[in-house]
Amino acid sequence: MSSGPVNQTRRQSAFDAADPPEEKKYLECIHCGLCLPSCPTYLEMGNEMDSPRGRIYLIRMADEGKIGITDSFVKHMDACLLCRACETACPSGVQFGSLMEKARGQVERKYKRRLSQKLLRRFILSVFPYPDRVRAMLKLGRSSQRLGLRRLVIHGGLSKSLQIMEELLPPPDEVPADIPLPRVTPAEGTPKFRVGLLTGCVQQVLYPQVNAATVRVLARNGCVVVIPREQGCCGSLQAHEGGLEPAKAFARKTIDAFEQAKVDYVIANAAGCGSMMKGYADLLKEDPLYAHKAETFGQRVRDALQFLHQIGANGRYGPLPLKVTYHDACHLVHGQQIRNEPRALLRSIPGLQLIELKESDFCCGSAGIYNLLEPEYGVRFLERKVDNIVATGAEIVTTANPGCELQIAMGLRKRNITMKVLHPIELLDMAYQAGIAPRS
Amino acid sequence: MIQGKTRIVRELEKIVGPNAVIHTEEELRVYECDGATIFRALPDMVVLPATTHQVAEIVKVCHREQIYFVPRGAGTGLSGGALASQGGIIIGLNRMIRILETDVPNQRAVVESGVVNVWLAQKISGDGYYYAPDPASQTACTIGGNVAENAGGVHTPKYGVTTNHVLGLEVVLPNGETVEIGGKVLDPPGYDLVGVFVGSEGTFAIATTVTVRILHKPEAVKTLMGIFHNIEDASNAVSGIVARGIIPACLEMMDKLSIQAVEKWAKAGYPMDAGAVLLVELDGPKAEVEALADLVVEVFQAQRVREVRVAKNDEERELLWKGRKAALAAMGQIRPDCYLQDAVIPRTKLPIILKEIEELSQEYGLPVANVFHAGDGNLHPFILYDGRYEEEIRKAVELGARIMNRCVEMGGSITGEHGVGLEKQDFMPLMYTEDDLEAMMKVKCAFNPDQILNPGKIFPTSKSCVEVGQHKRDRIRYEPHRIEKEGLAQRF
Numbered sequence: 001m002s003s004g005p006v007n008q009t010r011r012q013s014a015f016d017a018a019d020p021p022e023e024k025k026y027l028e029c030i031h032c033g034l035c036l037p038s039c040p041t042y043l044e045m046g047n048e049m050d051s052p053r054g055r056i057y058l059i060r061m062a063d064e065g066k067i068g069i070t071d072s073f074v075k076h077m078d079a080c081l082l083c084r085a086c087e088t089a090c091p092s093g094v095q096f097g098s099l100m101e102k103a104r105g106q107v108e109r110k111y112k113r114r115l116s117q118k119l120l121r122r123f124i125l126s127v128f129p130y131p132d133r134v135r136a137m138l139k140l141g142r143s144s145q146r147l148g149l150r151r152l153v154i155h156g157g158l159s160k161s162l163q164i165m166e167e168l169l170p171p172p173d174e175v176p177a178d179i180p181l182p183r184v185t186p187a188e189g190t191p192k193f194r195v196g197l198l199t200g201c202v203q204q205v206l207y208p209q210v211n212a213a214t215v216r217v218l219a220r221n222g223c224v225v226v227i228p229r230e231q232g233c234c235g236s237l238q239a240h241e242g243g244l245e246p247a248k249a250f251a252r253k254t255i256d257a258f259e260q261a262k263v264d265y266v267i268a269n270a271a272g273c274g275s276m277m278k279g280y281a282d283l284l285k286e287d288p289l290y291a292h293k294a295e296t297f298g299q300r301v302r303d304a305l306q307f308l309h310q311i312g313a314n315g316r317y318g319p320l321p322l323k324v325t326y327h328d329a330c331h332l333v334h335g336q337q338i339r340n341e342p343r344a345l346l347r348s349i350p351g352l353q354l355i356e357l358k359e360s361d362f363c364c365g366s367a368g369i370y371n372l373l374e375p376e377y378g379v380r381f382l383e384r385k386v387d388n389i390v391a392t393g394a395e396i397v398t399t400a401n402p403g404c405e406l407q408i409a410m411g412l413r414k415r416n417i418t419m420k421v422l423h424p425i426e427l428l429d430m431a432y433q434a435g436i437a438p439r440s
Numbered sequence: 441m442i443q444g445k446t447r448i449v450r451e452l453e454k455i456v457g458p459n460a461v462i463h464t465e466e467e468l469r470v471y472e473c474d475g476a477t478i479f480r481a482l483p484d485m486v487v488l489p490a491t492t493h494q495v496a497e498i499v500k501v502c503h504r505e506q507i508y509f510v511p512r513g514a515g516t517g518l519s520g521g522a523l524a525s526q527g528g529i530i531i532g533l534n535r536m537i538r539i540l541e542t543d544v545p546n547q548r549a550v551v552e553s554g555v556v557n558v559w560l561a562q563k564i565s566g567d568g569y570y571y572a573p574d575p576a577s578q579t580a581c582t583i584g585g586n587v588a589e590n591a592g593g594v595h596t597p598k599y600g601v602t603t604n605h606v607l608g609l610e611v612v613l614p615n616g617e618t619v620e621i622g623g624k625v626l627d628p629p630g631y632d633l634v635g636v637f638v639g640s641e642g643t644f645a646i647a648t649t650v651t652v653r654i655l656h657k658p659e660a661v662k663t664l665m666g667i668f669h670n671i672e673d674a675s676n677a678v679s680g681i682v683a684r685g686i687i688p689a690c691l692e693m694m695d696k697l698s699i700q701a702v703e704k705w706a707k708a709g710y711p712m713d714a715g716a717v718l719l720v721e722l723d724g725p726k727a728e729v730e731a732l733a734d735l736v737v738e739v740f741q742a743q744r745v746r747e748v749r750v751a752k753n754d755e756e757r758e759l760l761w762k763g764r765k766a767a768l769a770a771m772g773q774i775r776p777d778c779y780l781q782d783a784v785i786p787r788t789k790l791p792i793i794l795k796e797i798e799e800l801s802q803e804y805g806l807p808v809a810n811v812f813h814a815g816d817g818n819l820h821p822f823i824l825y826d827g828r829y830e831e832e833i834r835k836a837v838e839l840g841a842r843i844m845n846r847c848v849e850m851g852g853s854i855t856g857e858h859g860v861g862l863e864k865q866d867f868m869p870l871m872y873t874e875d876d877l878e879a880m881m882k883v884k885c886a887f888n889p890d891q892i893l894n895p896g897k898i899f900p901t902s903k904s905c906v907e908v909g910q911h912k913r914d915r916i917r918y919e920p921h922r923i924e925k926e927g928l929a930q931r932f
């Protein structure tokens with residue numbers, strides 16, 4: 001339109017030019033408020049600053065120079081789970097996730113955190129994206145469980161986080177030893193697709209059985225499964241916390257690894273990773289070398305369950321007489337809009353009874369590393385989730401993201417509930433096994 | 441500006457706890473507007489009580505200190521009703537979210553006023569019941585807010601508005617006293633105070649719990665979508681449905697721009713190239729619904745309907761409504777801001793007013809999309825603008841005023857369901873004389889004599905309760921009747 005801006009003397013934005021939250025994205029918010037009840041933090045805290053609409057308003061005001069990157073601005077950005085439930089609720093299609101990640105990027109560079117918080121973040125982000133370090137921490141965690149090391153950490157701000165970190169780790173007997181997977185697994189029968197599998201940092205260390213099951217199920221469905229050794233972390237944890245530069249580096253490496261593997265599809269069995277890789281285009285759009293690559297790469301990414309549903313998974317399942325419920329991982333249901341596919345696959349298993357979980361698409365409080373950074377709120381969301389899970393009366397709770405698996409398992413363990421937490425693909429795998437050799 | 445703010449913050453924190461009082465400017469900013477972003481006003485404080493008792497304690501402080509205060513639900517309102525337009529304290533009811541009681545056999549439920557409209561429906565759905573008032577924002581708006589605005593929704597043609605579904609209220613008066621009005625029975629003896637209260641736009645008292653009537657779901661529901669070449673045909677079809685004596689549960693119309701905005705998101709199968717779409721929902725016993733559906737199709741055909749689609753199952757039906765109800769929310773795809781009008785017009789005038797709106801839209805260079813609650817003649821023009829440009833804000837407001845004037849000239853009204861609030865107070869004289877307005881103010885003054893609760897709303901003038909009725913008394917004093925002047929009669 002022809003008229004001039006209201007703020008002729010527009011104040012200096014609180015953001016700098018390196019990946020700021022985009023104006024055109026926050027302008028899409030029309031302030032209708034339909035997102036409010038979808039937001040876990042709004043429901044829990046009951047204030048507008050901790051709602052999607054309020055956070056967008058704060059981001060907009062910071063960009064318009066009306067407020068700075070202050071303690072309270074950071075507090076409300078930090079409190080966001082980045083579950084993106086608001087995106088599902090928003091009829092104007094506001095890309096909240098992108099706005100929040102970029103706002104956090106600005107916070108990380110422009111805001112001075114307390115030393116303890118800074119160290120905690122640095123520590124977590126220097127461990128989780130690296131499988132070897134996760135493995136080392138698993139060992140260390142166990143010994144600290146034995147020795148009660150954390151009691152030595154007297155810093156009030158951190159002890160809660162470290163306690164959660166310890167409690168999150170599954171008991172030693174529940175983590176299988178490393179399951180080596182071949183670089184290339186041939187398809188059973190005629191090969192129909194050549195797919196690459198992202199093995200994930202947390203997934204491959206704490207849930208190697210999920211990757212093994214994924215490979216078997218894909219192979220059974222005519223896929224040659226390639227696991228490029230050059231792959232690393234997808235970068236999602238970094239991006240989540242505003243570490244956009246390290247995230248970009250991880251993204252480029254991931255793109256290269258799968259490009260060299262020459263695959264038709266890139267498969268992720270961790271919702272957070274799949275959602276991240278599908279969104280590489282937004283992350284790398286200013287990168288002249290990778291912008292285009294990121295876009296075509298993103299189009300080839302599929303969540304494992306989405307892919308199986310799409311190709312029409314072969315139904316030679318044996319019966320599994322189990323009562324199962326399903327928790328929607330945020331980055332599957334909201335980040336990738338995959339809601340029905342996992343349910344349809346589970347329902348196709350004979351004998352399996354799928355019981356709907358109340359508030360199934362409400363965040364469990366894991367949210368990347370939120371449970372470690374905001375332990376108090378993380379636990380509140382977990383309690384709500386566990387209450388709902390218990391109410392289903394199911395024997396198994398399934399979810400397609402390792403973070404949710406760890407979090408929910410911790411919640412169940414604390415209440416001494418012996419319910420199993422599995423990835424849906426493990427049940428598909430079991431059903432195929434049962435189809436080959438029916439149990440007597 | 442509140443005198444002794446720090447002291448009052450401390451006192452309020454004692455009532456509600458430290459995390460429930462918001463008082464720093466940057467945090468208060470997020471409360472400076474509701475769903476109508478064209479109006480903004482910064483409150484001095486926001487307090488978030490969790491119980492009726494806390495509300496009463498807060499209000500007592502406000503009363504003692506004579507501080508303005510304003511209740512706020514989800515902030516989805518569209519007339520600026522929840523703004524602290526003259527400063528003061530916003531009392532946010534978003535922590536009062538319990539459904540206290542559901543008495544299904546007796547068809548009633550008691551909820552706290554911060555309960556989201558759709559939560560109640562979800563809670564009783566398993567028993568085969570529902571709560572009829574369903575504003576488009578029902579997934580977010582609160583029942584307390586619905587009571588304040590006497591909210592409508594798409595089911596109004598058959599089921600009426602909020603006031604038809606509220607039995608009783610617990611309210612905190614502006615002096616901090618908690619009282620109950622109405623009760624659990626339908627139409628209790630004495631004055632219908634619930635009827636007076638519902639729609640008072642938060643200017644009488646703060647409702648803290650609401651007893652509502654719930655209804656059994658009908659045996660059959662059928663939703664038909666008539667796709668028309670133009671608005672005229674669709675309008676004639678509406679008149680045709682009414683003329684046949686059919687009372688549909690819902691009767692909604694959308695114009696081309698609305699259809700396009702909605703379909704992009706909802707993917708409900710709305711035709712992107714249609715001139716207008718009519719959604720008709722019929723409910724009741726199966727045989728009746730089927731028979732009425734045939735009649736509706738006949739009426740459609742008489743108006744050269746391009747195509748009639750029937751929702752095949754609940755999923756398709758819900759998707760259609762999800763689309764319709766997202767109309768406002770989807771406008772962000774077209775322009776950054778939306779100034780939504782809430783006019784009422786005689787149904788037969790719809791094609792004329794829409795043509796005029798189209799001309800005004802051209803004249804001002806701002807797109808206008810329209811949805812129409814055709815069953816009750818409630819037209820919502822969405823004026824789309826960019827609030828970063830002052831010129832556009834001015835144009836949007838002026839365009840809105842011109843639409844409103846034309847609607848009143850055609851025999852309509854300035855608001856159907858969104859309330860007067862801040863937005864339409866200047867239009868009130870189009871509808872009412874000064875005497876009419878004073879009569880209404882007298883009712884307000886009975887509840888809110890100091891006018892510390894939600895001041896500066898609804899009425900175009902800001903008179904104190906002492907001044908209300910003054911001009912009339914003056915007139916009586918200075919204008920003796922003819923027979924008095926002639927000495928034929930004497931006033932005692």
